[in-house]
Amino acid sequence: MKPPVFDYFRPASVDEALALLAEHGADAKALAGGQSLVPAMNFRLAQPAALVDLNGLDELAGIGDGPAALRLGAMTRHCAVERSAVVAKRAPLLTETMPYVAHPQIRNRGTVGGSLAHADPAAELPAVMVASSARFLLRSRSGERWIDAERFFTGLFATALEPGELVTAVEVPTLAPRTGWAFEEMSRRHGDYALVGVACLVTLDAAGRCAAARIALLSVGEGPVLAPSATAALAGVQPTADALRAAAEAVNADIDPPSDIHASAAFRRRLATVLTRRALTRAVERIATSAS
Amino acid sequence: MSVQAGHVVSLTVNGSPATRTVEPRLLLSDFLRHELGLTGTHVGCEHGVCGACTVLLDGEAVRSCLLFAVQADGHAVETVEGLAAGGELHPIQAAFHETHALQCGFCTPGFLMTLVPYLREHPTPTEQEIREALSGNLCRCTGYKNIVDAVALAARRGAAAGRQGAEAAPARRAGSGAARRGAA
Amino acid sequence: MIVQGEYTFPGTREAIWELLLDPAVIARTMPGTEEMVRVAPDRYEGRMRVGVGAITAAEFTVSVQLADVVPPERYTMQIDGRGRFGFTRGTAQVRLAADGAGTVMRFEADLQVGGKIAAVGQRLLDSVSKLMTRQGLESLSKEVNRRLASADPGSRSPNPGSLP
C-alpha cells in the first residue's frame, strides 16, 4: 500500500497553483487536506501524474464574518471550523455537524474546500452547504465565478468545477430570524461514512407556521440530496409532531438510496425518514427555546 | 518546480533539525521510520483509520500515513520518541503504565500522540469526551477501558499540577498559531 | 451484482437491433469505451476507461461474446473486462419487444466484480452501476434519435425515449 510515482509542486500563490493545474490538465490533482486522496493513492486507486499542493497558500485559509454571510477560505481546516466561535454564532448547523466528520486527526488536516470538491455522496459538508443555501467561489486562470451549492454538486463525485478551476471560498448566509437547525446522522461507528445523514433548517413565521425549510440528505443518492417533497409538506403548516412525521415520510419521494454491505436501500429509506423526523423536531424545538 | 526524485525536505523532528532528499511519494510515516530511524511511530493500515501512525505536525495530531514527507518541509514534527524528556516518562506515558493501558503496545504511540495535544486543549474531559477523542485510534488488545482510565488519571494530575501550559512546546505554539490564523 | 432495466426507444425492433449490435454505436454509448472492434460476427473486443471522482480512470480490456442470438428478438452477451484494478465479468441478456411505434428493450446483467474494485470500492458499486446504466441508456437514446432524424429528416421522433 505505497502510492505510485507522481510529480509534486508546491506553488507560492493561488495564481501559480492555477497555472500549474492548467498546464498539467486532467493528470494533475490539487492536494488540499489529502485525507481522501492519499488513502486512494495508497490503495493505488488514484494515480495522478502530478499533485499541486495547496497547503502553503495562507490566502486560501481563514474564517471571515461578513454582514450577510460567513466566509470560509477553501483551505480552512475542519478543526478550525469546529473550534470557531464565529462559525458557532453565524452558522451553528455547520458547528453541530463538524464532530461527525471522521476523527480528530482527520479534521486536523481535512479542509472545507477539499471536502466540497471531492463531493463524496456520504460526506457531511456538501449536504450541510446545500441545506444552508451556501455558495462557492470558483477561480481559474480565466477569472472567478460564484455558484450555488445546490448547482455545484452535479452527480457521483461530480461537480461543476471546470478543469483547472479551484474552489477558493465558501459563503454561508446568515440564518433568518426564527430559524432552527439540526444535523442527524447514523453511521456504524462514530466517524464512519454515514449510512444516512440529514441536515435541516426550519424557519417559522410569527404565527408559528413553517415559513421556509431546507432539508438535505447524504448517502441516499449520487450526491447531497435536497428534499423538495418533504419541504413542500411543511409549507405553511404548524410544525406538530404529525406534520413533521408526514414531512419525514415524504422524503421517500426525494431519494434513491444505494445498497451496500452496511445498509440496504430499504434500510436507508427507513433511516432517512427517522432521521429527518428527528432533525426537524430538534430544529423546531430550537426555535421555541431561542424564542422563549 | 517539478521534483520527481531528489526533493529536499528540511524539518525539525522532536526539536532537532533534519534534512533528507526524498521521492515526493514517500509517506511521512515511512520517512520517520526508515529515513530517520524513528521506529516508535507504527503503521497499521496506511489508509487513515487505525491511528497507530499518529504524530504531531506543528503541534496537531495527524495521520503520518496520509501525509507525504515533502509536505512536512519547513514544519515541526513530534513523535513518541520525543515524549519522555530526559528519560522521565511524560505524564500520559506514566498514566498508561500505571493503569495497564497497553498490552502488545503496537497502537500505543498513536494513542499517546493523539492525547498529548488533546489534554492540553481539554484539561478536564468527561469519560464520554475521552472516548470520543480516542475514537480515531484502534486498539485490539485492551478493550479501551484502561486507556480511558489512563487519560482520566493524567488529566486529574495535570489539572492538579496545572502543567498543561508547561508542556507547550515551541512547535505547539506554531500549530495553535496556524489554527488561530484560520479563526482570525 | 444484478443490473436490470427496461427502456423504450422510438423506432422498429429491426432498427434498434441493428443499432445495438453496431460496434461504432457501442463505442459511442457504452460509458468509458475508447475502442470497440467487431473481431467476429459474434465477438467484440475493445478498451474502456472507467473512473469515478478521485479514482483514476483505469484501462480495462473488454471482450463481448454474443450467444443465443435471435434477431431481432434477443441475444446474450458474455462480458469479460480486466484491468489493473480488478475485473468485471458476467452475462447480460437483452430482449426487444415491439411497443406501438417504438421498441421496448429489457436487459438483465449478472456481473461479477473482482479485485481492488470489490475489495475497497463496495460502498460505490451500486451507485456506479446505476450511473453507468443511466448514462449508457441516455446516450443510446440520443443515438437512436440522431439516426432516426438523419434517416428521415421530415419526421422528428415524438418520443425521445424515456426511463420508466
Added chain:
Amino acid sequence: MSARWLGERVPRLEDTKLLTGRALFTDDVDLPGMLHAAFLRSDDAHGVLRSVDVEAARRRPGVVAVWTAADLGEYWKPGPALVPPPPIAGLVFNSATQVPLAREKVRHVGEPLALVVAVSRYVAEDALDDIVVDVEPLLAVTDLEAALAPGAPRVHEALGGNVAARARQSKGDYAAARGRAHKVIARRFRYDRGAAAAIENRGVVAAWDAKTEELTVWDTTQAPIPIRNGLAAMLGLGESQVRVVAPFIGGGFGPKIMMFYPEEVLIPWAAMRLGRPVKWIEDRQENFYATTQERLQIHDAELAVAKDGTILGVKDRFLFDTGAYDPYGLTIPINSQCTLLGPYAVPNYDSEFTAVFTNRPIVTPVRGAGRQHGVFVMERLLDLAAKELGMDRVEIRRRNFLPPDAFPHDHQILFQDFAPLTYDSGDYGPAMDRAVDAIGYERFLREEQPALRRAGRHVGLGIVSYIEGTGIGPYEGARVTIEPSGSVRVATGVGTQGQGHFTTFAQLVSDVLGMDPSKVQVITGDTREFGWGTGTFASRGAVVAGNAVHEAAIRVRKKVLKLASEVLGVDAGELFLECGSVHVKGAPERSLRLGDLARKANPLRGGVAPGTEPGLEATAYFGPERGNAANGVHAMIVEVDPETCEVRIRRYVVVHDCGTVINPTVVEGQVQGGVAMGIGNAFYEQLVWDENGQLMNASFMDYLLPTALDVPAVEMRHTVTPSPLNPLGAKGVGEAGAIPAAAAFAQAVEDALEGEIEVLEIPLSPNRLFDLLGSRSRP
C-alpha cells in the same frame, strides 16, 4: 517460600520500552543492504492459472528478482499438516495444505502468485503492476451446503469432493433421550467469518551470513521454535544454524501461529539466494487475504429437555468452513464440539461435523478457536427452552450445572489435545450467583426493565455461562540463571504478544528466589536463548510455560541453598532468601548476595566435587497430562433503538474463574480485551464474501473494529478454583473474554425487543436487525 508477588498487581516491566517507542517490532529491523519484498496476489477466487508473465517486472529499474512457482524448482512444496487428526473412530480427514506460490490453480482471493524483491517496497509494488496474469475462471465454491452437493465444483480436484473432514462424537443414546423429552428445541444457527485484525500486520525479515553460515529470521510468529525447526528442514540447514526471533509482536490472537505461511517459507529462501537481507511486511489489504481467519459454521442443533428444564440430550450437526486448505486439521470444529457441553450435565450427546473446503482464505484458530460457536449454540438453545417451558433463564442454567462434587468430570469425548474431555475442577453455582448479584438481575427484571419499557425504552439483559478448555500440552520449558550481577535471567520458548509474560514470569521467579520482579529479566521468543517448546496458543502461556519457569526457579533455589550452606557452614534449613541475598535465620547479618554466590558457583581455579554443575542455573519443563477448564459467566444490559436498529451496551459484567491468578491486573486486561473482540464479533465485524469468493470489505473502512465508543468498561469479579493439574493451580485466560460475548449479546437483544425476534446468527448488524424486525418496527 513466601507468596509475596504471586497474585500482586505488579505494573508491567515491559511497558517502558513500548511507551517510549524503543521496543523492537519486526518492521523495525533495519539491516545494511536490505531489500524489500512484495507479493502479487490472485484477484480470482478460483481458476486455472494459465500464465504469470513477469518479464516486464524483471526489467523495471530497482527490481532485483521476481519469482513464480515455476522458478522455485525443488523448493516448491505444499506446507506441512500442522495438526494430525485425533483418533476418533470413523473419522474422515482429507489433508490439503497451502503452497508457497500458486501453480496450475488459484484457490482463493489473495493467494500469492509471484514474489518481487526490489530496492524498496515502493518499487516492488510498482513492479507488481507490471505483471500480467492469465487465469481461466472457475465457479467458486462458497456456499457450504452447495459445496457438498454432487457435481459441485471442487477446490481440490484430486479429492473426491469438498469434504475436508467429518467426525462424529457421541455419548449415551440421544434418540432415546429425545423420545423421553417433554420438549425438543431445534434451530439452525449461523456464526460468520471475522478477521483477527491485530493492529500489527505480519512480517518476516531474513538475513543469511555466508561467513558464519547462519540464518537469522525475525518473524511475527507466536511459535518461533517450530518455525526454526521447519525452516532448517526446508532449507537443508542444521537447527543450530537457524535463529528465529519473535521480537515484540503487535498482537497475535491466533493467526500468527499458522505454519507455514508462504512468506515464512520464501523470504528466508530469497535472502539466501540473493545473499542480502530481505524484508517483507504485510500491508493491511494483504492481511485480509493472506492471514488466516475464522469462523463460519452452520449448526443444525436440537436440545431435548424434561418438563423441569433438565437437559436430557443434545444433537448437533454442523458445517465448518475450513477455507481453501486445512493445515490446522480439526482443532476448531473439535473445540466447538467439546465447548458446546459447557458447564452442564449432558447425559446424551450426538455431535457430527463436516469440514468443507471453500474458495476462501485458510481458516485457523482465532481467539476462541471455535469455542464461541459451541457456547452460542448451547446457550441459545437453553434460552429458547426456558421460554418454551416458561422458566427463568438463570434457573434453567443452575438446574443443569455440574455439581461441585462432579470433578474430575469425564465427558467421554476427545478434546483438541487428543486427551479425553475431562474437566479438572470447577464450581459453577457461585459464579452464577455473583453475576446475578453484580448485574442486579432480579431488580432489573422486576423494576428497571418494566419502568423503562413504560417510558418507551427497549432495554434487555443477557446472561450466559461458558467453559473454556485451556492450558493444553504438550509442554514448554524455561531456563533460570542467577548472574554474577545479581540479576536473574529467565529464558523461555513461548513467544509473547502482549499478555504480560515479562511481568508474570518475573513474579513467579521473584517469590522463589526472594527478589524484586524488576531484577528479573525475561527473554522470550528467541530460539538462540531457548530452543525447546511449541508456542503461545490455546490460552496456555501462563499455565504451561509459567509452571516450567516456576519449577526452574525452584531448582535454582535448591542450588543456592546447597552452595550457601557450604559457604556459610550452616544447615540449608537455617537459610532464607530475601532481597537478592541468602540470610541465616536468627542472624540475618550473616548473608551472601546471590550474585556473589553465582560467582563462587563458577570457580576459575581449583577442583570441584564430581557431578557439580557450574553456576546457579537450572532448566525445567512442564507438560500437563491434559488441558484444564476455566469457566465464567457474562452478563450484559443493552438498549436497542428499534427505529435505527442501533444497539448500545449499557453494562457488562464478567465473573471469571481461571484458577490461581498470578497478576489480577493482567488477567482483567485479558478479559476486557477479549470482551471487546467478542463484541466486535457479535455486532461489528464480518468479512463479507460474495458468491464468487470476492471479499467485499478488505479495509478498515468497511471491516469494523469496535472503537472506544463501542466497548463498555467491563465490571469484573473473580472466583478461584485452582487446577489440580499444575503446581501453580493456574488455568488459561487469554481467550475467555471473547467466547461467550455473542451469546450474551443475542439474548440481551432478544430481551430488549420483548421476544419479537429470535437471534440465531452472529454477527448481527443494524441492517440485519432491521430485516429481522421487518414490519414490526415502523417508525
